[in-house]
């Protein structure tokens with residue numbers, strides 16, 4: 413099937429150009445002005461709108477079994493909702509239970525994801541350690557296209573990694589050329605504070621942010637960064653929500669350490685007043701970790717994005733509906749942690765980023781797509797509108813408006829943390845693997861059409877990290893006669 417997108421402006425992370433885009437099968441085959449339509453090609457008139465790489469959400473949890481329940485969004489509904497909002501790839505997480513065979517967990521998640529409508533990949537969480545886990549990391553990187561491992565520093569008594577696991581796993585990942593990622597919250601402190609709050613009779617959702625103050629996140633971010641520094645491994649910190657973790661990343665990057673930071677659309681736009689909402693359900697809808705923060709953190713996070721200290725945006729899309737949230741009715745520690753957003757990320761970031769001048773359109777592409785593709789080593793297959801790239805493309809009307817609501821969204825969740833927000837700048841058309849899967853309200857996703865994306869090990873920054881170590885080694889300094 414051949415598709416020609418005519419009359420648009422291509423926006424990539426590094427250039428903007430008035431150009432047509434020719435797609436043959438699942439690949440982009442030409443980008444340039446005034447392209448002729450090959451015989452039989454379908455022509456899509458972009459009408460002067462922007463043509464951008466589809467979004468990559470590097471942090472989702474579709475149908476995750478978690479805290480005694482299962483996330484309500486499955487791989488089909490979730491990737492479909494993402495497609496409506498302009499996201500054409502997700503990177504989800506395989507999360508083995510402690511002591512569970514890692515390969516068994518991996519194959520379980522691969523089975524669940526068979527129903528995805530757009531492309532996807534998996535980070536694999538390391539939740540415990542022994543020789544079998546070490547071997548599985550080798551198998552996953554060698555035979556299964558996994559190049560990133562996740563470490564939860566929170567959730568004590570469940571999936572939390574202690575420092576011993578971090579050190580073992582970081583060392584192994586470094587040797588395999590895989591990037592380590594961390595959820596940075598000190599789980600020991602969280603457990604301690606939760607106990608104290610419950611003992612004081614604080615059982616409602618307001619206890620959730622009180623048990624996870626920003627210092628808890630800052631400590632863990634700092635610790636992970638220092639461990640990575642000592643072991644000389646690149647590090648990616650997921651969902652930075654506060655000034656403390658941003659400062660930790662900024663310091664490390666200013667010192668030359670290869671540390672990447674992700675921020676969630678929710679943390680940029682929602683503040684902690686939600687936990688004081690008089691309606692228990694509304695407050696509980698916002699229980700996620702790290703929690704939403706006092707407002708001052710939001711502007712700092714935006715500046716972190718602008719300054720390049722944070723490189724990617726995600727959602728941590730992990731939906732639990734109201735009845736599920738009510739599992740913690742008498743105890744906030746039992747409210748399943750997670751909210752939605754995969755459908756809304758691109759819209760809210762365009763509206764609050766580009767329309768306010770915080771981001772240029774090219775910077776928007778960088779932080780919603782290209783940077784994730786680069787860090788997770790799938791660029792330029794993904795993250796760019798260029799010849800040879802996968803035909804994952806969106807057509808974006810910067811003038812169109814849309815009001816976000818649970819009543820009209822396509823996410824399988826009965827509330828929306830951006831409820832009532834009117835955004836200017838809307839995705840009108842989503843192309844996945846060269847097929848139109850969404851156009852002007854018409855959803856054409858196909859269950860199971862999504863492909864698993866292999867991600868090669870040793871992204872280029874691994875070599876850079878190694879060279880820095882070599883240059884700084886005393887013997888090398890001697891050899892260079894310095």
Ligand SMILES: NC(=O)NCCC(=O)O
Nearest residue numbers: 700701702728730749750
């Ligand atoms: N973020 C959250 O609250 N739920 C999903 C699991 C995690 O990423 O911590």
Ligand SMILES: [Zn+2]
Nearest residue numbers: 471472473728
């Ligand atoms: Zn998560």
